[in-house]
Amino acid sequence: MKFAHMADTHLGAWSSQEMKKLVSKAFEKAIDRCIGNNVDFILISGDLLETSRPSTGALSTAAKKLREVNDAGIDVYLVPGSHDFSPSGNTMLNVLQSADLIENVVRGKPTDDGKLLLKFTRAREEVKITGMPGRKRSLESKSYEELDREGLEKEDGFKVFMFHSALDEYKPEIYKEMDSLPLSLLPKNFDYYAGGHVHKKGVFEEDRYPKIVFPGSLFPVNFKELEEFENGGFYIVEVNNGELDISREEIEVCDIVSKKFDAQNKSPEEINNQIKNTMKDLDVRGKVVTIRVKGTLKSGRTTELNLGKIKSILIDRGAVSVKSNTRKLSTKEYEEVKVKADDKNELEDKLIKENIGQFELEDYSKQEKVELAKNLYQELSDERNEGEKKKDYRSRVAENVIQTLDLKQKMEQIL
Amino acid sequence: MSNIIGRIVSGDFEDILIRQKVDEEIEMGDLLVAEAEESYSLLQVFDLTYGSQISDKEKNLIAGMKLEGHGEELDFTEPELSNYIIGHAKNLVTVKDQNNNETPYSPKKLPGFFSELRRIKEEDLKFMENQDRAEKNDRALTTGKIRSGSKVLDVDVNLPGEDVLRHHILIPASTGKGKSNLVKVMIHDLLDEDYCGFLVIDPHGEYYGEESSNPGLSDHPKSADYLSLYSPDPPAGESSLIININQLRPSDLRNVMDLSDAQNEAIAAYFQDDEENWLENLVTGKDIKGVRDSTLSALQRKIYVYLSVSKENGDLNCEGMFRSEGGESTIDDILSDLEDSKAVVLDTSNLEDRVELLVGSMVANRIFNQYKNYKNSGDLDENPVISTVLEEAPRVIGENSMIRSGNVFEKIAREGRKFKIGLTAITQLPSVIPKEILANMNTKILLGMEMNTERKSLVDSASQDLSKDERNIASLDIGEAIITSTFTNFAVPIKIPLFEETITESDNDEDKYRDEDKGEEVRTEHLGINMED
Numbered sequence: 001m002k003f004a005h006m007a008d009t010h011l012g013a014w015s016s017q018e019m020k021k022l023v024s025k026a027f028e029k030a031i032d033r034c035i036g037n038n039v040d041f042i043l044i045s046g047d048l049l050e051t052s053r054p055s056t057g058a059l060s061t062a063a064k065k066l067r068e069v070n071d072a073g074i075d076v077y078l079v080p081g082s083h084d085f086s087p088s089g090n091t092m093l094n095v096l097q098s099a100d101l102i103e104n105v106v107r108g109k110p111t112d113d114g115k116l117l118l119k120f121t122r123a124r125e126e127v128k129i130t131g132m133p134g135r136k137r138s139l140e141s142k143s144y145e146e147l148d149r150e151g152l153e154k155e156d157g158f159k160v161f162m163f164h165s166a167l168d169e170y171k172p173e174i175y176k177e178m179d180s181l182p183l184s185l186l187p188k189n190f191d192y193y194a195g196g197h198v199h200k201k202g203v204f205e206e207d208r209y210p211k212i213v214f215p216g217s218l219f220p221v222n223f224k225e226l227e228e229f230e231n232g233g234f235y236i237v238e239v240n241n242g243e244l245d246i247s248r249e250e251i252e253v254c255d256i257v258s259k260k261f262d263a264q265n266k267s268p269e270e271i272n273n274q275i276k277n278t279m280k281d282l283d284v285r286g287k288v289v290t291i292r293v294k295g296t297l298k299s300g301r302t303t304e305l306n307l308g309k310i311k312s313i314l315i316d317r318g319a320v321s322v323k324s325n326t327r328k329l330s331t332k333e334y335e336e337v338k339v340k341a342d343d344k345n346e347l348e349d350k351l352i353k354e355n356i357g358q359f360e361l362e363d364y365s366k367q368e369k370v371e372l373a374k375n376l377y378q379e380l381s382d383e384r385n386e387g388e389k390k391k392d393y394r395s396r397v398a399e400n401v402i403q404t405l406d407l408k409q410k411m412e413q414i415l
Numbered sequence: 416m417s418n419i420i421g422r423i424v425s426g427d428f429e430d431i432l433i434r435q436k437v438d439e440e441i442e443m444g445d446l447l448v449a450e451a452e453e454s455y456s457l458l459q460v461f462d463l464t465y466g467s468q469i470s471d472k473e474k475n476l477i478a479g480m481k482l483e484g485h486g487e488e489l490d491f492t493e494p495e496l497s498n499y500i501i502g503h504a505k506n507l508v509t510v511k512d513q514n515n516n517e518t519p520y521s522p523k524k525l526p527g528f529f530s531e532l533r534r535i536k537e538e539d540l541k542f543m544e545n546q547d548r549a550e551k552n553d554r555a556l557t558t559g560k561i562r563s564g565s566k567v568l569d570v571d572v573n574l575p576g577e578d579v580l581r582h583h584i585l586i587p588a589s590t591g592k593g594k595s596n597l598v599k600v601m602i603h604d605l606l607d608e609d610y611c612g613f614l615v616i617d618p619h620g621e622y623y624g625e626e627s628s629n630p631g632l633s634d635h636p637k638s639a640d641y642l643s644l645y646s647p648d649p650p651a652g653e654s655s656l657i658i659n660i661n662q663l664r665p666s667d668l669r670n671v672m673d674l675s676d677a678q679n680e681a682i683a684a685y686f687q688d689d690e691e692n693w694l695e696n697l698v699t700g701k702d703i704k705g706v707r708d709s710t711l712s713a714l715q716r717k718i719y720v721y722l723s724v725s726k727e728n729g730d731l732n733c734e735g736m737f738r739s740e741g742g743e744s745t746i747d748d749i750l751s752d753l754e755d756s757k758a759v760v761l762d763t764s765n766l767e768d769r770v771e772l773l774v775g776s777m778v779a780n781r782i783f784n785q786y787k788n789y790k791n792s793g794d795l796d797e798n799p800v801i802s803t804v805l806e807e808a809p810r811v812i813g814e815n816s817m818i819r820s821g822n823v824f825e826k827i828a829r830e831g832r833k834f835k836i837g838l839t840a841i842t843q844l845p846s847v848i849p850k851e852i853l854a855n856m857n858t859k860i861l862l863g864m865e866m867n868t869e870r871k872s873l874v875d876s877a878s879q880d881l882s883k884d885e886r887n888i889a890s891l892d893i894g895e896a897i898i899t900s901t902f903t904n905f906a907v908p909i910k911i912p913l914f915e916e917t918i919t920e921s922d923n924d925e926d927k928y929r930d931e932d933k934g935e936e937v938r939t940e941h942l943g944i945n946m947e948d
Binding site: 080104106107108132133135139140143145149169170173175182183185202204206365367368 | 607609640649650651652653654655657661740741742743744745747748755756797942943944945946947
């Protein structure tokens with residue numbers, strides 16, 4: 001038996017068309033590789049799509065390639081991830097499932113004593129698969145706490161547990177701020193733990209958790225990942241007499257060139273020249289280029305860096321896309337802005353934590369207030385989906401906020 | 416005055432003699448009150464002796480006659496007047512009534528000669544509540560109730576929690592006197608407070624409490640939000656104690672290992688060569704200029720003993736909690752839990768001493784450096800005070816410390832209070848802790864201590880004069896304690912509740928929260944899971 005395990009394909013990620021194409025290309029290559037390797041089935045551990053309602057382009061890439069594997073007799077099993085999950089159930093994953101292109105393995109039922117009993121889906125005759133979805137800010141942890149673990153652990157046969165959560169124990173240092181679950185929340189005694197959500201690959205082993213695998217993303221979805229990971233990949237797992245042989249399939253869609261510049265005590269002109277000189281002899285044709293500038297300029301404004309001009313020169317020289325990052329750049333001429341975070345989520349998190357003390361909410365601990373603020377922020381920054389009417393959008397956001405604030409229940413209590 | 420139990424008959428400032436009323440019983444440690452016009456004095460009994468109006472010669476004769484069967488009917492004339500008990504007491508505090516506000520002062524004069532004494536009543540201790548209010552002490556740490564001898568009064572002993580934790584706590588006691596019970600009671604009391612976090616290094620696995628036979632902090636109604644366990648074998652919902660070897664710095668190893676100069680230099684050379692992978696390179700034997708093979712082999716053996724990390728077929732082989740894969744964020748997660756004012760229990764019960772202390776010192780070092788940075792950046796006030804609970808503290812802060820002198824625990828003991836980091840040090844042997852560190856421990860909660868040398872070291876370093884209290888300390892039963900602290904007016908005798916009783920009370924609180932705030936418990940809505948009937 002042979003199966004493929006991938007995750008975090010994020011179809012529809014990035015705003016620019018060039019980068020979107022690379023994301024699609026990575027997925028197409030991965031699927032082709034699965035067909036070429038004659039796998040029996042494919043596991044996708046969450047975030048197949050960038051959002052629950054992605055662009056039609058992303059959706060059509062997904063549908064087309066999933067149809068191809070389907071035609072090749074390969075089933076695709078999946079759990080929703082934090083990006084393509086929808087609290088209301090309104091996700092395009094349902095459309096793909098209705099078209100028999102994927103099978104969502106997250107099925108369960110409540111037990112008499114209030115626990116959650118997960119049901120198994122059979123892949124071929126001999127494999128039993130179940131799993132849990134991922135949600136933003138690890139909200140899935142509550143459901144994990146109520147799992148009927150014993151039932152799952154006692155089940156015999158070759159078992160696969162799919163999940164879309166970072167684990168405390170295996171969180172890479174670059175994601176140390178990421179919400180995560182302890183490994184102990186996962187039921188023990190499965191043969192293979194197919195993880196997702198963490199965009200860095202890793203294979204781990206523990207007593208009673210024989211193989212915990214994170215394939216990482218297929219292609220980077222933000223600036224930092226472009227710098228750190230370059231390309232992505234997935235795993236092919238061969239099972240012979242209960243022995244697992246795991247091999248890596250690297251997916252290279254495009255070379256990535258990353259350059260970092262230290263602007264400490266330099267003028268904008270000096271930095272502009274330094275960037276130009278570095279880029280002068282660089283072969284950027286067909287490549288994605290990242291430029292990070294950090295430090296405190298001794299004079300001038302940060303906007304005096306000609307990054308726009310440098311980008312267009314590089315594009316003219318054949319670069320596929322040029323991404324720049326100046327988050328850690330400041331200047332002495334103006335008041336220094338303290339930015340201690342490296343990405344948006346981390347920054348939001350820190351700002352909320354720093355300021356939450358100013359708000360008084362009875363019966364809420366500091367941690368609860370932070371959680372509430374983060375949840376509200378998330379709900380209120382949700383964008384209108386394609387084709388969604390303004391009225392529907394407004395009522396959806398309002399409904400989510402009411403749910404977050406627990407208002408319905410409080411009103412019922414008052415009334 | 417009613418309920419007179421004795422009268423002051425002589426003595427001096429340090430030793431006030433009280434004649435006991437015949438049908439009353441004065442106990443060691445009893446708290447007595449001598450009232451004056453606009454004040455009253457609180458006295459504590461530290462010794463008891465016999466007193467008699469009859470000469471020794473006569474007493475011996477009468478005793479002999481009775482023993483030998485002569486004059487069985489013989490007795491002293493008015494025996495209740497002739498023979499009696501003398502209590503020796505010291506003046507703890509003088510309480511003056513100022514504008515209807517009772518205020519405590521250090522005693523400067525003796526209570527009136529021949530003053531009548533009565534037992535203490537709960538209202539006599541109102542000044543302690545007034546103090547709490549004056550200090551806006553909603554950050555109170557409740558350790559137990561006031562005790563007069565073996566009698567317990569319904570008056571909570573509240574200490575200013577943040578100050579007490581920041582200025583270190585020493586808990587000295589002989590085995591079985593209730594040290595862990597006290598620490599569990601204290602942490603349980605503060606678990607859901609946002610102003611403090613605890614790092615509990617738990618070598619005996621007694622704080623978390625997984626089983627009903629061994630209750631622990633996980634029995635707190637809010638433990639899900641305020642308690643984390645890191646264990647080699649965690650129960651569901653808690654984290655594994657694994658640490659990536661890349662997290663280790665040369666200083667971590669130097670803290671716990673005895674290294675020769677050559678070995679120290681070798682470690683420095685590997686670190687300088689590649690800060691990220693220095694340990695892996697060292698264990699797998701990467702060639703580094705200037706490091707001799709013999710030095711490298713000796714170092715590799717030592718590292719194996721401490722970390723269980725070795726070379727196997729050219730690759731790294733990790734057998735213990737130190738791993739080449741995973742555990743990259745464990746220390747950051749612990750730090751973040753502490754900054755979220757949680758109690759973090761490190762279950763080190765399956766680790767050898769030296770590994771336990773290596774892990775403990777790694778975490779403590781990161782906290783210390785982080786809080787130092789907070790102080791420099793002005794963010795210290797935003798963060799909770801963190802207390803590190805250390806069992807068998809002399810292992811790290813004693814004269815014969817198992818880890819390097821000047822280690823992070825000693826640093827915390829000496830200067831941690833500046834950075835809102837304290838120690839809660841537990842020990843049977845306070846005498847081996849250096850005097851200057853003992854002096855820095857501004858709150859000591861003394862439980863029973865039989866050994867004279869140990870008692871003496873405590874008396875010498877106490878915040879109040881305990882020179883007369885050696886017998887009191889020696890006679891403390893399980894759960895009885897004396898708090899001597901710069902944050903109390905006098906050495907306070909207390910009774911610490913049993914942890915099991917504490918959690919039963921908070922179980923009732925939990926029901927109350929549920930009734931008042933939430934109505935019936937709400938079942939989790941398993942969003943994203945296709946529920947079938």
